[in-house]
Amino acid sequence: MYMTDRGDMRFSLRRTATAAVLSAYIAIGVHSSTTYAQQASAPAAAGEEAHLVLLGTSGGRTSWRGVQAAGISSAVVVNGQVYLVDFGAGWLRRFFQAGLGAPPPARGLESLRAAFITHLHADHVVDYPSLVLFGASDGLSERKDPVLVFGPGARGKLPPVSGSTTGVSAVVAPEGPTPGTVAMTEAMYRAFATDINDNILDSRKPNPHSRIKVQDIAIPAQAGIDPNTDPAPEMAPFPVYQDENVRVTATLVSHPPVYPSFAFRFDTPHGSVVFSGDTSPSRNLVRLAQGADVLVHEVIDTAWVNALYPKPRNAAQEAKAHHLVHAHTAVEDVGAVAQAAKVKVLVLSHLAPADNTAARWTRAKEGFEGELIVGSDLQWIPLRAKSRSNSEK
Ligand SMILES: [Zn+2]
Ligand SMILES: [Zn+2]
DSSP states (O other): OEEEETTOOOOOOOOOOOOHHHHHHHHSSSSSSOOOOTTTOOTTTTTSSSSEEEEEEEEEEEEEEGGOOSSSEEEEETTEEEEEEOOOOOOHHHHHHHHHHOTTSOGGGEEEEEOOOOOHHHHTTTTTTHHHHHTTTTGGGSSSSOOOEEEOOOOOOOOOOOSTTTTTTOOSSSSSOOHHHHHHHHHHHHHHHHHHHHEEEEEOOOGGTTTEEEEEEEOOOTTTOBBBSSSSSSOOOOOEEOOOSOHHHEEOOOOOOOSSEEEEEESSSEEEEEEOOOOOOOOHHHHHTTTEEEEEEEEEOHHHHHHHSSSOOOHHHHHHHHHHHHHHHHHHHHHHHHHOOOOEEEEEEEETTTOHHHHHGGGGGGOOOSSEEOOTEEEEEETTTTTOOGGGG
């Protein structure tokens, strides 16, 4: 274990020497029912490079049909420091399985520097409480500085009802129905106060407020942003965060009715990676991702949507099917996005459905001249001028 000049513990990623097994997984390119527990494999010397690590690759609820993939969550690892994108179901378990935790006697999360939330749909934040509730035990207490969390601010107003207004349920929390990340976190402290206060008083753990610093991402003032009519007008990428390892920029992407919904770009000394978040094909994303080494893009199989909601549909089914098709990117369209952005590698993640066949996803290659990787949980992908997945070594 090493100490940086900032006092944070750094770590040497463990060589778990299961590359052959992991390569077999990646070559298949789809999730199998085998457990992932033994497949975590941190490439040699990863501590001095930059890597994309896919923690969870499932889009939407992970409860559907018992898929094995964890909920959407990814990490960028630069010089032994971890930057997380989204808190999908099971991210913390995958964090350790992937070998991202600082080794003993450290607790693990000492390596986590900052986290970025693309938007507040439940599949991206459902396990955010894991950071707040387990973080102090898993290493946040040992960090010199708090972990930084950047997420969307308040939507500001409710979305309109989809279709007829008859039969619509009353909203929850009408006094504050669209909280942003800071307000959501504060509500979480209150909701879990029994456990948190038990830990503070009985186990003498720190107040999680002091270990996690949360910020709503400020969007540059711009005319024309209306959450209900134009939630992602054309705009230039704007800065979110910078340290000695990464420069993070963002843009608004089109994921109606969610606002704000962000894509993030990480520029590191070793290479660059962009995360689409959830979006339909987005010009803002193409601009943000221009020339990046790796683009991690969400994808949906519309044939699956049609099978899930066969016609005729009732109002609720029609609303759900409409959201899935119009707020996401079809597999037939994602290759053109990657081509327009001139990225070297397209990584498919947030797979909907996560248990699709590989053949369904390889259609993303249409119109794209670069390398296509169908993402799977615990996959390490190096960032460099010509990125190659660790399956190709
Ligand atoms: Zn999602
Ligand atoms: Zn979403």
